[in-house]
Each structure stands twice: as structure tokens, then as C-alpha cells.
Amino acid sequence: LDKLPNFRRSGVQHLFFQGTAPNGETQKQKPGLIPSGKLSMVHTTMEENSLEGTLYFLNEFVSCQHHPPKEIICHLIKQMLLDTQEGEILNDIYTLLMKIQMLHPASTATVGWDWTLVKFIMDDQEKPPGWLLFLQYVVQTLEDDFQHKLKSNQLQKSIAKEVLSCDLCFKNVKEVLKWLVAAVTGVGFSQPQEQLQEARAEHSSSSPRLASTQTAQTNQAQTAFFAQKTMLLLQRMLSMAVEVDRSPTCSSHKIADNMFPYILNIPLRSQREALLNTMESQLLRCRLLELLFEHSCDVPTTSSMSLDKVLYFLSHSSVLPQFQDETATWQRWDEMLQYLSLLLLSYHGVKV
Numbered sequence: 001l002d003k004l005p006n007f008r009r010s011g012v013q014h015l016f017f018q019g020t021a022p023n024g025e026t027q028k029q030k031p032g033l034i035p036s037g038k039l040s041m042v043h044t045t046m047e048e049n050s051l052e053g054t055l056y057f058l059n060e061f062v063s064c065q066h067h068p069p070k071e072i073i074c075h076l077i078k079q080m081l082l083d084t085q086e087g088e089i090l091n092d093i094y095t096l097l098m099k100i101q102m103l104h105p106a107s108t109a110t111v112g113w114d115w116t117l118v119k120f121i122m123d124d125q126e127k128p129p130g131w132l133l134f135l136q137y138v139v140q141t142l143e144d145d146f147q148h149k150l151k152s153n154q155l156q157k158s159i160a161k162e163v164l165s166c167d168l169c170f171k172n173v174k175e176v177l178k179w180l181v182a183a184v185t186g187v188g189f190s191q192p193q194e195q196l197q198e199a200r201a202e203h204s205s206s207s208p209r210l211a212s213t214q215t216a217q218t219n220q221a222q223t224a225f226f227a228q229k230t231m232l233l234l235q236r237m238l239s240m241a242v243e244v245d246r247s248p249t250c251s252s253h254k255i256a257d258n259m260f261p262y263i264l265n266i267p268l269r270s271q272r273e274a275l276l277n278t279m280e281s282q283l284l285r286c287r288l289l290e291l292l293f294e295h296s297c298d299v300p301t302t303s304s305m306s307l308d309k310v311l312y313f314l315s316h317s318s319v320l321p322q323f324q325d326e327t328a329t330w331q332r333w334d335e336m337l338q339y340l341s342l343l344l345l346s347y348h349g350v351k352v
Contacts, residue, residue, distance in 0.1 A: 031104060034066045042068070046075060051084065055092050059099070067104040073097070073112030077137070081130045082121065094133040098140065105148060106141040108159055113138055115163045115172055122179050132226060139233045146240055155244055164241040166251040173241045174258055176234055181262045183230040184275045186223070231278055239280035248283055256287035260295075263288065269335055276342060282349035289343040293317050296336070310344055 033039070038061045045053030058068060058076075081093045106112065118138055121131050142160050149158040163172055242251045266272045279285040286305065293313040294300050301316075303309050317336060 029065055031065050031067060034061045034068055039069075039072075042072065046072075046079075051080060051089055051093075054080070055089075055096055058096055062096070062100055062103065064103055067100060070110050070112060073100065073106075073110070077112050077134065078117070081134055081137075082128050085129055087129065090130045090133060093130070094137065097137050101137070101140055101144065105144045106159065107145060108157065108162055111141055111145075111159055113141075115169075118163075119172075119175060122175070132229060135230065135233050139236050142240060143236065146244070158244060160240045160244045164237060165245055166241060166254050167245050170254065173238070173255060176237050176241070177255070177259050177262065180231060180234040180238070180275070181266065183227045183234060184271050185266060186227055228274075231274065235278050235280050238284065242281045242284050252281065252283040252287045255284055256291055259288055260291045263292065264295075269331075272335075273338075276339070282346045286343065286346035286350050289339055289346065292339065293343065305347060307347070310340070310347060313343070314340060 034042070038057070042054060042057045042061070045057060054076075058072070062068065076093060076097055081090065081097065084090055084093065104110075113134075118135075121127060121134060124131075142164070145159045146155070149155050155161060161168070163169060164176070166173055238255065242248050242255065245251050263272060263275065266275065276285060276288070279288075290305055290309075296317045297313065298318055299316055301309065301312055303312070317340075
């Protein structure tokens, strides 16, 4: 745990609720469930499928001292956030979930999602409109719990340990790798159909050709935003996967070994750079670049990572592999030098 200084930071800031933090007096009282009488009102709106009613009562009843039971959080996620088509209500549901998370951070016992649900949503070719908000919420719960358990030296009891451990559930980490590459390459990650339709309506014009051009540009920009947001969230997951077990070095090697074939098949330099530049874990990026240069060396070396090894790569590496894109030799040399510089920076970050 002494090797985790970069993780000793506050979690993602809950900007919606700056004024709702508990004061000194309320912190002395032990939080409990929303009283049964009030819960019955919430259950009534849930049975009647009244989204607005459920949101209204929960917003009224959730406080520093009272939180909903796990079953209601599961309902908010599965039956509301992931089963609603209207954008405005989606934002209200997400805001409520984040309010609950800020006041009563999820733990392994209270978290309202599981990996089966995450996998189902991320693998679904026709993702529901609320999928990105769901992914943000998942990463928020992982991050908050990770930071809390890190401060108390209890990472072994964290949510991340249960779902992102390279020792216990590496198949989940490999799924994150698959989703990350899909987000980087733009395969399988597009914005919800409803938002595309809204964009088309907003850009309707008397000139069909102009409207078509504007709509295409808007759709392209919004799809790129969704992919970039997804990529950053998945990189955060990978960073926690590296650090949650007892040996971050072993975890980084295991993840990099599985990621390396993917990077060789990423078609564009800009996409490869996006993958490497957004990588939060210096340890993982260092190992991945090390594998890339070992692959390009005519005479490979078995020495451990060091400054001498970086210099060895500089003098013994041939041009980087051809990858999948047709680029001139000088451009491949340019990419190699850029990655060598990135390797040096990553190695320095690991040593510091």
C-alpha cells in the first residue's frame, strides 16, 4: 500500500450537492433507513410505475440521516435509469443516485449493481439511453469505495476487489479491455438513438443537403464525445484493477500482456495515442510500451525495466510494426520516438 501515493486523493467530486454535506451535529447521529411509513409511499409509486412520484418522494426523504434500502437503489438503476427513454427524467434519476451515493457511499453490502448487469449493458449492441450515465455511476461507486478502503488499508474488502481483481476475476478485467478498445476504435459505442433523432430534429432545414451535412457533423461530434467519455471511465477501471491487489506490478504485467495484441490491431495512430495518453496507470502504460519496444527490437533483451533499458530500446529498436494503417516509414519512426519519450516519462512516474 505504500506504493499507492497517486491514489490517496479525494474521489470524483459530487458537484451537484455541494450544500448537502452533513454538518458536525448530524454526523454524530448514526444514519439509518428511511422510516417505514415514508418507504411505503415510495413503494406505492414504484408499484404504480410513477417515475416522477418515486423521484419526488425519494428526493424528499433521502438525507444525511436516512437512506433507501438496497432494493430501491436496484430499482432506480434497473427499472428506471436503464429502462427510461426521456432524457430529462434520466438526468433526474442519475442526480438522485449521485445524491444517495454522496450521502451514503455504496459498499460491497449495499451496492445496487453487479458485474452481470455491467456486462449485459456494455455488450448490448442497442444500449439503452441511460447506459453512459449508468457507467458513470458504476465508476463513481467504485472510486468512492476504493478511496475509502485505501485510507483504512482495507482494499481487500472493496467493491473493486470483488469485480476488478486480477487475482480473483481477471475475466472481468479482460472484458474492460475489450470495451476500451471498442471505445477507442469507435466500434460498438454510439449515442442513444433517441439523441440522434433529437439532433436531426434540431438541425432540420429548408435545404435538405445543408440539413443532412449539419446532422452528420453533429452526430459525429456527439458520438466522439460518447466514445471519449467511455474511454476515460474504462481507463479509471483499469487503473483500479492494477492497484487493488497486493502486487500492482504483477497486475500491470498481466493486463499489459492481454492488451498488447489489441494495440497491434488498432488501425490508426491517433487511436493508439488516445489509448496510451488517457491511461491513468503509469505502471500499466510503462509495461505496455515496454512490450511494444521489445517487439520491435531485432535483438530482444530480458533485463528488467530501467533507464538502461530505455537507452537500449533507443539504440536497438527497428521501426515500429506496420500495425493496420498504411503509413510512410518516417511517420512510423516519428511515432516510435514519441512512444519512447512517453515510456521515459512513464518510467520516471513509476520511480517517483
